[in-house]
Amino acid sequence: MALPESNGSLSTKIENKIATVQFGHPASNSFPRQLLDxxxxxxxxxxxxxAVSVIVLKSVGTGAFCAGASFDELLAVSNQEEGVHFFSGFAHLINAMRTCSKIIVGRIHGKAVGGGVGIAATCDYAFxxxxxxIKLSELAIGIGPFVIEPAVSRKIGKTAMTQMTLAAHEWKTADWALxxxxxxxxxxxxxxLDIDIDHFTSKLASYNPDALFKMKKIIWExxxxxxxLLLERAAITGKLVLSNYAKNALEQLKKK
Structure with missing residues (x-):
């Protein structure tokens, strides 16, 4: 799928009932709205x-897995409607992942921040x-992980989500996430990582696809x-991103 360079890249390869979906963006694999869509x-x-039983979700490169929302697009938000529109992109993505009829296996090859943590949490199984x-840095920039919170809390529990959210400047190790x-x-x-994923997904793709579909539905009961709910959360974030605190914090981070 061709996208303008500024909106990143997206490609899919299907082989042996396994679809490998790879997204990318020059800014640490962050997400502008068009890439989310x-x-x-x-x-x-x-x-x-x-023809697909399993999906592997991965990102490009050897750096960060995903830096979350695009700073440029967050800074460009000028009214609440634009803010809600942007964050609803993450809401739609998470809902597409949970309602997808296929098992989604995450390939998390590097650091994940904010929305990137939400994507990892919404995968059915993550390597x-x-x-x-991982880090949930949203409070530090004047907003909060409102849209992704249900997915993160469902995966790691409310207590661990709270620890991550309130310690907004603190990285949690991969061992902690495990x-x-x-x-x-x-x-x-x-x-x-790729050897482990290939072995796991090959086994998974050999199973009864109807059983996998029914299991997916049970996983997300x-x-x-x-x-x-997620669109309501997008409305909260869409308003907060307009604050002077958020604008100033984003400008400072962009300069780093």
């Missing part, structure tokens, strides 16, 4: 593809490298209200 649509398409530390259940397995490096 493209990934959401791609997952919706794959959900209907009978990560030993340096894939202990809390965000990651299912850690690898020493990307070579080992009790989240039906997220269709409206």
């Amino acid at each position: 493209s990934l959401t649509q791609e997952l919706n398409n794959l959900s209907e593809n009978s 990560a490298t030993a340096d894939a530390s 202990e809390k259940g965000l990651y299912a397995k850690l690898a020493h490096d990307q070579v080992e 009790g989240t039906q209200d997220w269709d409206t």
Whole structure:
């Protein structure tokens, strides 16, 4: 799928019933709204593809897995409608991941921040490298992880989510994330990571696709209200991002 360079990249490869979806952006694999929408649509398409049983979600490069929301687009928000529109992109992506009929396996090869943590948490099963530390930095920039909170809390629990959110400047290690259940397995490096994922997804893709579909529905039981809940959360963040605190904090971070 071709995107303007400023909006990042998205590609999909299907082989042996495994669809590998790779997103990327020059700014630490952060998400402008168009890339969020493209990934959401791609997952919706794959959900209907009978040739696919498993999806591997990964990002490009060897640096960060995902830095969350695009700073440039956050700074460009000038009114509440624009703010809600931007953060609803994350709401739609998370909902597409949870309602997708295929099991989604995350390949977390590096650090994840904010929305990147939300994406990792929404994967049904996530592999990560030993340096894939995580941070919820939203409070430090005047907003909060409101849209992704349900996904993060569901995966690691409300207490661990609270610890991450309130310690907004603090990185949590990959070992911490493994202990809390965000990651299912850690690898020493990307070579080992890919070996582990290939072995796991090959096994998974050999299982009865109908059983996988029914298991997916059970995994996400009790989240039906997220269709409206996450959009309500987007409205909260969309208003907060307009504050002087948020604008100043984003400007300072962009200069670093």
